[in-house]
Amino acid sequence: xxxxxxxxxxxxxxxxxxLCRASREQRTRVLDIARRRLTTTGIAERVLWVDVxxxxxxDRTLMLERHLISKEHARGVALPAQGAAxxxxxxxxxxxxxxxxxxxxxxxxxxxxxxxxxxxxxKPGLELGAAFEAANRVDDALEGECEFxxxxxxxxxxxxxxxxxxxxxxxxxRVSVMLHLPALKLMGEMDKVRRATRDMGLAVRGYxxxxxxxxxxxxQVSNQTTLxxxxxxxxxxxxxxxxxxxxxxxxxSRRLLLEKRRRMLEDKVFRSLGTLRGARLLTPEEAVVLLSxxxxxVLAGLVPDIQAQTVNQLVLLTQPAHLQRVLGRELDxxxxxxxxxxxxxxxxxxx
Amino acid sequence: xxxxxxxxxxxxxxxxxxLCRASREQRTRVLDIARRRLTTTGIAERVLWVDVxxxxxxDRTLMLERHLISKEHARGVALPAQGAAxxxxxxxxxxxxxxxxxxxxxxxxxxxxxxxxxxxxxKPGLELGAAFEAANRVDDALEGECEFxxxxxxxxxxxxxxxxxxxxxxxxxRVSVMLHLPALKLMGEMDKVRRATRDMGLAVRGYxxxxxxxxxxxxQVSNQTTLxxxxxxxxxxxxxxxxxxxxxxxxxSRRLLLEKRRRMLEDKVFRSLGTLRGARLLTPEEAVVLLSxxxxxVLAGLVPDIQAQTVNQLVLLTQPAHLQRVLGRELDxxxxxxxxxxxxxxxxxxx
Numbered sequence: 001x002x003x004x005x006x007x008x009x010x011x012x013x014x015x016x017x018x019l020c021r022a023s024r025e026q027r028t029r030v031l032d033i034a035r036r037r038l039t040t041t042g043i044a045e046r047v048l049w050v051d052v053x054x055x056x057x058x059d060r061t062l063m064l065e066r067h068l069i070s071k072e073h074a075r076g077v078a079l080p081a082q083g084a085a086x087x088x089x090x091x092x093x094x095x096x097x098x099x100x101x102x103x104x105x106x107x108x109x110x111x112x113x114x115x116x117x118x119x120x121x122x123k124p125g126l127e128l129g130a131a132f133e134a135a136n137r138v139d140d141a142l143e144g145e146c147e148f149x150x151x152x153x154x155x156x157x158x159x160x161x162x163x164x165x166x167x168x169x170x171x172x173x174r175v176s177v178m179l180h181l182p183a184l185k186l187m188g189e190m191d192k193v194r195r196a197t198r199d200m201g202l203a204v205r206g207y208x209x210x211x212x213x214x215x216x217x218x219x220q221v222s223n224q225t226t227l228x229x230x231x232x233x234x235x236x237x238x239x240x241x242x243x244x245x246x247x248x249x250x251x252x253s254r255r256l257l258l259e260k261r262r263r264m265l266e267d268k269v270f271r272s273l274g275t276l277r278g279a280r281l282l283t284p285e286e287a288v289v290l291l292s293x294x295x296x297x298v299l300a301g302l303v304p305d306i307q308a309q310t311v312n313q314l315v316l317l318t319q320p321a322h323l324q325r326v327l328g329r330e331l332d333x334x335x336x337x338x339x340x341x342x343x344x345x346x347x348x349x350x351x
Numbered sequence: 352x353x354x355x356x357x358x359x360x361x362x363x364x365x366x367x368x369x370l371c372r373a374s375r376e377q378r379t380r381v382l383d384i385a386r387r388r389l390t391t392t393g394i395a396e397r398v399l400w401v402d403v404x405x406x407x408x409x410d411r412t413l414m415l416e417r418h419l420i421s422k423e424h425a426r427g428v429a430l431p432a433q434g435a436a437x438x439x440x441x442x443x444x445x446x447x448x449x450x451x452x453x454x455x456x457x458x459x460x461x462x463x464x465x466x467x468x469x470x471x472x473x474k475p476g477l478e479l480g481a482a483f484e485a486a487n488r489v490d491d492a493l494e495g496e497c498e499f500x501x502x503x504x505x506x507x508x509x510x511x512x513x514x515x516x517x518x519x520x521x522x523x524x525r526v527s528v529m530l531h532l533p534a535l536k537l538m539g540e541m542d543k544v545r546r547a548t549r550d551m552g553l554a555v556r557g558y559x560x561x562x563x564x565x566x567x568x569x570x571q572v573s574n575q576t577t578l579x580x581x582x583x584x585x586x587x588x589x590x591x592x593x594x595x596x597x598x599x600x601x602x603x604s605r606r607l608l609l610e611k612r613r614r615m616l617e618d619k620v621f622r623s624l625g626t627l628r629g630a631r632l633l634t635p636e637e638a639v640v641l642l643s644x645x646x647x648x649v650l651a652g653l654v655p656d657i658q659a660q661t662v663n664q665l666v667l668l669t670q671p672a673h674l675q676r677v678l679g680r681e682l683d684x685x686x687x688x689x690x691x692x693x694x695x696x697x698x699x700x701x702x
Contacts, residue, residue: 278625
C-alpha cells in the first residue's frame with residue numbers, strides 16, 4: 001500500500017538573496033555553484049546534471065512524471081526573477097537545474113526551484129528512515145569546503161534553516177509517503193482519513209503533490225510543520241504511528257470488501273480491466289484511475305494472470321512523456337490517446 | 352437495421368361500452384366472448400390463452416419482454432373499471448387476457464387492454480405488408496357468425512372503426528417498425544431524425560413503446576394518424592419511403608464512422624464489449640445499452656468472433672423475466688444483477 005517514501009530538505013546558500021528577490025545574475029551564480037558542487041562531491045555513483053531551462057519540454061515532462069522535479073520546476077513559471085523578461089517562461093524560464101543520482105534515481109537536487117536547493121530522496125515502500133539518512137548524506141556532502149570555495153547554508157541559531165516560504169523554516173524537512181488507498185475510497189472512508197490526518201498536522205495531496213488531485217486513489221501524506229519539532233520526531237510519528245494506522249485501515253477495508261462485498265469489488269476491478277483491454281483511446285488520467293482499480297484487484301488476489309509490478313509500470317509508462325520515450329517518437333495529444341490504448345492492450349492482452 | 356415490423360389493429364365489440372365505462376360484469380363478458388372466439392376460430396396452428404389478471408407477475412413480465420403485451424396490460428392498472436375495487440391492481444387487476452399464436456408467437460390479441468381487442472402481428476425485418484395481411488386474417492376470422500353467436504365490431508359509416516381513444520378511430524391501425532440506429536446516435540443525428548419523422552406525422556418511441564425511453568438506440572417509429580388515410584397508403588409510405596430513408600441515413604452514418612472515425616467507433620464498441628466481459632453486476636438497462644454498441648460493432652465487421660444473432664438473443668435473455676426462465680429459478684433484483692452478469696460473461700467469453 002505504500003508506494004514510496006520521500007524526504008525533502010529545503011536549503012539556501014548564505015550570501016545570496018532568496019530567489020523571489022534574486023536577479024538573473026545571482027540565480028545564475030547560485031546555479032553555477034550548485035552544479036559544480038553536485039557534479040563533483042560524489043553524492044552518488046554517477047550524477048546526471050540537467051539545465052532545466054534549456055531542456056526540451058518532453059525531457060522536462062519526463063522528469064516530472066518520474067517525480068524528479070516538481071510541476072513548477074518543469075514549467076519554470078513559479079518564481080519570475082526581479083526584472084525578468086516577460087517571455088522568460090516561453091523561452092525555458094529562469095536559470096535552474098536538477099542533479100539526479102544514477103543509476104537508481106533515488107536522489108535528486110533541484111536548484112533554483114522555490115529555494116536555492118531542494119534535496120529529495122525517494123525510496124520504494126515504507127523506508128522513511130533510510131530516505132532520511134540518504135538525504136542527510138547529500139546535505140552533508142554539499143555543505144562545507146571544496147576546491148570551488150566554501151558553500152554555506154543560510155542558517156539562524158534561533159529559527160534553524162532559513163527558507164523562502166516560512167512553512168519550511170526550521171528543519172526545512174518535508175517527509176511524505178505515497179499511498180494507494182483504493183479500498184478506503186470505495187468504502188467512502190477517504191474523507192474521514194483526510195480529516196484525521198489533517199488533525200494530526202499532516203497534509204493529504206494528490207499524485208503530483210501540492211495542488212494536484214488524487215489520481216486513481218494514489219495519495220501523498222506529508223508533514224505540515226517544520227518548526228519546533230525535531231526531525232527524528234517528525235519521521236518517527238509518520239513512519240511508526242500514522243502511516244501504519246492508515247495502512248491498517250486500508251487493509252481492514254480490503255478485508256471487508258473481500259468478505260462482505262466481494263461481488264462489488266470484483267465488478268469494479270474487472271470492469272476497469274475490461275475497459276483497459278478494450279479501449280482504443282485512453283487519456284493519462286483515465287488510465288491511472290483504471291489501473292488503480294486493477295492494482296487493487298491484483299493485490300487482493302482476484303487477478304491471477306497480472307503482476308502488480310506490471311500495473312505499477314503501466315501507471316508510469318502511460319504518462320505522456322514516458323509513453324513517447326517507450327515508443328521512441330514524439331506524438332501529439334490525439335496520437336498519444338491512440339498509442340496509449342494500443343500499448344495498454346499489448347501489455348494486458350486486450351481484444 | 353430493422354429489427355421487426357409490427358401492425359396493430361384496435362377493435363371493439365358492438366353492444367358493449369368502451370372499457371372506461373364498462374362494469375366488471377361487462378368486461379368479464381367481453382373477455383369470455385373473446386376467449387372462446389380466439390381459441391376456436393383457428394387464427395393460428397395453436398393458440399395459447401392466458402388470463403392475464405390471474406397470471407403470476409413473472410409470466411406477465413415475460414410476455415411484456417417478448418412484446419406480446421403492453422406495459423399497461425402487464426400491470427393491469429391502466430383502466431380501472433367503474434366501481435372497481437381499489438385493490439383490483441394488487442389482486443391482478445381487472446379481467447383481461449391475451450391469445451398468442453403458436454409456435455412462432457408472431458400474432459397476439461390482447462383482450463380488455465385500452466380497447467376490447469388489440470390485434471398485433473410482429474414479423475422480423477422490414478415486412479409491414481406481410482404483417483398487415485396476417486393481422487387482417489386474424490381480424491376477418493374474429494368477426495362474424497360462429498357457434499357462440501355473432502361477433503360484431505363497433506363501426507360507424509362516417510368514422511370507421513370506433514375506439515376508446517380518438518387517435519385510433521378510423522382504420523384503428525398502428526404500423527410500426529423497430530429500428531436500431533446506433534450510428535445516428537453516435538453522430539448526434541437522432542434529434543434531426545426525430546424532427547423529420549415527426550414532421551411526417553410519425554412518432555419515435557423507445558424499446559417498450561409509448562412513454563418508454565430509447566434503450567440502447569432501439570427506436571420504434573410508428574404512424575400517428577388513423578383517420579382520413581387509407582391503410583395501404585399508411586403502410587406504403589412507411590415501408591417504401593420513410594423507413595428506407597432512415598435506413599440509408601443510418602447506413603451513411605456507419606460508413607462515415609468506419610471511414611473517418613473508425614478509432615472512435617472501435618473505442619466505443621470494444622469498451623462496451625470489455626465491460627460486458629468484465630462486469631460482475633449488470634442491470635437490464637445497462638445490458639441493453641452495452642449490447643447495442645456491440646451489435647453495431649458486429650454488423651460493422653469489427654468483432655469477427657461474435658454473431659449478431661448472439662447479441663440479439665442476449666438483448667432479450669438479459670431482461671428480468673427471461674433471465675429467470677433461462678436459469679430456471681426466481682431471483683430478486685440483486686440476485687438478477689449478479690446472474691445477468693454471469694450469464695453474459697458465459698455467452699460472450701468474459702474474464
